[in-house]
Amino acid sequence: MKRYLFHRLLALLPVLLVVSVVVFCLIHLAPGDPALVILGNDASPQDIAALRQQMGLDRPLLVQFVSWFGEILTGDLGHSLFLNTSVMSLFLQHLTPTLALALYAQFIALLLGLAGGVVSAWQHGSMTDRVIRMLATFGMSVPGFLLGLFLIFFFAVQLRWFPVVGYRSTNDDFWLNVWYLTLPAIALGLRIAALIARMTRAVMLDVMQEPFINTARAKGVPERLVLLRHTLQNSLIPILTICGESFASLVTGTIVIESVFGIPGVGSLIVDSIERRDVTVIQGVVLLITVCYVLINLAVDLLSYLADPRLSVDGGEK
Structure with missing residues (x-):
């Protein structure tokens, strides 16, 4: 029983990896910029670029994914970009x-x-x-x-x-x-x-x-x-x-x-x-x-x- 539980819980890791890759790709490849949504349509390109850099959205997608998945393994799912809450x-x-x-x-x-x-x-x-x-x-x-x-x-x-x-x-x-x-x-x-x-x-x-x-x-x-x-x-x-x-x-x-x-x-x-x-x-x-x-x-x-x-x-x- 304990061995079975251990293997089933261990099987969560590949499931999380596959789901995280799919979700990450679907979200980041979809149209729309979170920085633009936060600042509004009247924001200047410089302000948008600065906010994107602050949120880490200017980094390559692979770097963003590795950083995000590493935080998941530590139990940190991040904070909301809008509500300032975990x-x-x-x-x-x-x-x-x-x-x-x-x-x-x-x-x-x-x-x-x-x-x-x-x-x-x-x-x-x-x-x-x-x-x-x-x-x-x-x-x-x-x-x-x-x-x-x-x-x-x-x-x-x-x-x-x-x-x-x-x-x-x-x-x-x-x-x-x-x-x-x-x-x-x-x-x-x-x-x-x-x-x-x-x-x-x-x-x-x-x-x-x-x-x-x-x-x-x-x-x-x-x-x-x-x-x-x-x-x-x-x-x-x-x-x-x-x-x-x-x-x-x-x-x-x-x-x-x-x-x-x-x-x-x-x-x-x-x-x-x-x-x-x-x-x-x-x-x-x-x-x-x-x-x-x-x-x-x-x-x-x-x-x-x-x-x-x-x-x-x-x-x-x-």
Whole structure:
């Protein structure tokens, strides 16, 4: 276990290197000059050149990249060119809304996805099964931002049950925070719920064909216990895997939903940084998001091992 953890954490270095190269090239080769954005269009060429030299933007790209990546290895992600704050501080300030939204969306996805998948597998071939599969297909097809706009129009503008946009901290009022996050969490979580429902149904139908299920039924075990204790319990590993991967995608993919609902999370930080060409923040935040994604998937592997010790941590069976 310790050796596996060490190798997985060591594998972060090439991932960080590849991501950093791609992000660095995309940002620095894109049109737009941060010095010009800071000083404005009325600035003289001499002032712009002086600021570029002060920020180190006049150096060759390779020298800039080596210097920046060396600082990353020491844990220094740099400072914002506009806000005079460290990138790590900005990331942590905006992480709480993103995590709150992702956790709420994951709760909705698990609640609807597991319930829908179990019922669909139980009622296999019935009208209920067909309706659930149709809803799952619809949920996976509709883009999150479009669903978010529909939810805003219907539930916020027409019915006035929820606020249109905005965010309230959990430090102010927990239930007020839940109220503000309900619509964006639904818009973000329904697609994941559809994915979990389809995965749960498929895995449970496969398990239902196993001999031990027929043996349990032949012994007179009630169908409810066969479904929940034998079928669902033996389907947990792939379901747990898809849930973990979906949570990683929720944490790293809230940019559009946060922009639609005006939530000051990591996604909004990236959008604002792109608009003002704050290259240091963009580079650092994208790297941190990549690290979060890898660590969440590592946690899923370990949870799968704890759920079924017969599995080795590298994904095979002992």
